[in-house]
Amino acid sequence: MSASTQAVGNATRSLRLTRARRTALLKALADPHRFELLERIAKAGCPLGCAEARKALPISAATLSHHVKELEAAGLIEIRREGKFHYLSLRPGVLEALAALLAALAPSACPRG
Amino acid sequence: MSASTQAVGNATRSLRLTRARRTALLKALADPHRFELLERIAKAGCPLGCAEARKALPISAATLSHHVKELEAAGLIEIRREGKFHYLSLRPGVLEALAALLAALAPSACPRG
């Protein structure tokens, strides 16, 4: 709730991630079904209907709803509600920011550590 | 055990991550204390002693040992055992590979999703 409510800011210039937000993102990504769901959304190019998502994962509707909520809470996706249907899309910049954060940790190599 | 035993390969050219390994990495990173530990190791430049690590985190020795084992099992760090002391260092290429994987999911933007 907090993460998605909080203004996430722009997309183009690697947004800052607080410790809490970084942890929330990693936890959201650390579940296999959730990651696969996110992959589907990403690869779809355009917003994915829940029915499509449902077909791709071997889980119940209740569980899918739970995961969608988690992804939204982490600020990874946006949900466009159109009557009966909900459409899922990636929130731009977030994955990039996390990737940048991880890459920035990479070592410059210590000769014979 | 499996992830660290399994040959992880080189560092320079983004190694392949299986689904299972990807999940293991994300789970390892998703714990705040563990992430902070990894950050310390990364920023240390050269192998970090456990005592140093211990000072940086508000956890018991037993818990630290547990986290170190998890990081090693995920293949994120290497442990050089030198008598009584253990020294921790980043395994090169792993964070980069994960970062690349995440960045690759980023959307090319769908006009008016």
Place this chain on the structure above:
DNA sequence: TAATCAATTCGATAGTTATCGAAATGTCGA
């Protein structure tokens, strides 16, 4: 050998969460 220190293992506990079926809510068409 005995004492000391680093690190691990053990056993237990508390908190978290993925999962489901069933019930509820909300939307649309007949």
Place this chain on the structure above:
DNA sequence: TCGACATTTCGATAACTATCGAATTGATTA
């Protein structure tokens, strides 16, 4: 309004795991 359908909420359960203190293992030094 009624029924069909999409999604969510509820309540319960099972599995996982972060955490600790205590006991253990292993290495160094007196």
